[in-house]
Amino acid sequence: MISPEQEWFKTYFNQDYQSWILETISQDLTLKQVELLESALALKADSKILDLCCGIGRHAIALAQKAYDLTAIDLVEEYIAQLQIFAKDLPRLQSICMDVREIDYTDSFDAIYLMFTSFGYFSDAENEKLIEKISQALKSQGRVLIDLENRDYILQHFIHEKWRNKDTGYLLERHLFNPMTSRQKTRRIWLDNNGQSKSYTRDLRLYNAHEILNLAEKYQLKLIHVWGDYDQKPFNIHSPRMIFTFEK
Numbered sequence: 001m002i003s004p005e006q007e008w009f010k011t012y013f014n015q016d017y018q019s020w021i022l023e024t025i026s027q028d029l030t031l032k033q034v035e036l037l038e039s040a041l042a043l044k045a046d047s048k049i050l051d052l053c054c055g056i057g058r059h060a061i062a063l064a065q066k067a068y069d070l071t072a073i074d075l076v077e078e079y080i081a082q083l084q085i086f087a088k089d090l091p092r093l094q095s096i097c098m099d100v101r102e103i104d105y106t107d108s109f110d111a112i113y114l115m116f117t118s119f120g121y122f123s124d125a126e127n128e129k130l131i132e133k134i135s136q137a138l139k140s141q142g143r144v145l146i147d148l149e150n151r152d153y154i155l156q157h158f159i160h161e162k163w164r165n166k167d168t169g170y171l172l173e174r175h176l177f178n179p180m181t182s183r184q185k186t187r188r189i190w191l192d193n194n195g196q197s198k199s200y201t202r203d204l205r206l207y208n209a210h211e212i213l214n215l216a217e218k219y220q221l222k223l224i225h226v227w228g229d230y231d232q233k234p235f236n237i238h239s240p241r242m243i244f245t246f247e248k
Contacts, residue, residue, distance in 0.1 A: 001123055009121045012200045013055070013076045020171055020190060022056055032230050033115060034062045039232075040225060040245040041111035041143045043068060050109045050137060052100045053118035057083040057093075064093035071109075075099050101126055105137035112138060113145040120148070120205035127205060128215055135219040138248040144221065148242045150228075151182065151206035156238070169193050182206050209235070209242055221246035 037059060043049070047068055051060045054072035056079045064070045070093045074080055080097040087093045101122065112134050120127060134144050155177065164171040169192035176185045186202040213223060224247050228239025235242060 001126060006203065008201055008203050009075065012202055013074075013079070014200075015078060016190065016198060016200070018056060018079070020166065020188070022058070024166075025058065029230070030058045030062060034059055036227075036230055036232060036243070037063065037111075037113055037115075037145060038066075040145050040243075041113065043111060047110040048108065050103075050105070050112040052103070052112065052114045052134075053121075054083065054095070055079055055116070057086065057095065059113070059115055060093060060095070061086050061090070064090040067092060070094065071096065073098055073100055073103065101130060103133050103137065105133075107139050108137050110139055110142050111144070112142070113147070115145075115147045117147065117149050117204070119146055120207060122205075124205065128218075131215045131221075132219050135221055135248060141247060143224065143245055143247050146212065146244045146246075148207060148212070148244075149204075150235075150237075150239050150242045151208045152237050153240050154184070154206060177206075207242075212242065212244055216244070216246045221248060 037043070041047075041049070045067070049063060049068055049070050051070060051072040054060050054074045055076075057072055060070050060072035060083065072083060072093065072095045074097065077097050080095050083095040087095055119130070122130070138144060158175070158177065160175055162173045164173070169190060172189040172191065174187045174189070178185075183203055183205050186204070187199060188202070189197060189199040191197050209226065216223065224245040226235040226245070227233060227243040228235040229241050230243070233239070
């Protein structure tokens, strides 16, 4: 297990992350991702769906508006509070504030997804345990989609430092990769136009394809598809993303 001091995600995902990152994602990209989810997960009108690490609910809201039955889980109270406001008009959307490591469902869902690199936050053992719990939560022939950054691509095109120009300031990202643990630390430093700064650090376990395939096989999840981006292009070593769909 990771120590409380290493649980970076408990402070990293907050209102700043929402304004710097989440609110800059275009609606077009969100809709493209939702189309991918519908297709890859073979969703039907009566599908029961679990959104893990749902954030502010970009995908959950869009799917619930299509009348799917959604359960959305995230650790961040502010995100869930916002989502619950939307859920008042979406009776088939249930939002829960909890740590995804604590889920305990059995044969409950037709589809589960983790979008936008929501897998790899924890220790190797805890990440594996989450895969086991996902398999347990799926009904027979249920599907799970896991959307990840491709470690091989990141290492081929490793960027040590990157600036992003935002409307109210600048965002500096500094990356370090540890080859002994396959974890990438990303320090995001926000500099606003008044000269004030804030910083947060992400410590993410990066996976390559065979590691994910081995984890899935261990917990009786059969590969259906793997794509290299949200346009559903075939995956290869040069793909920026790995988007897996498995079936139980």
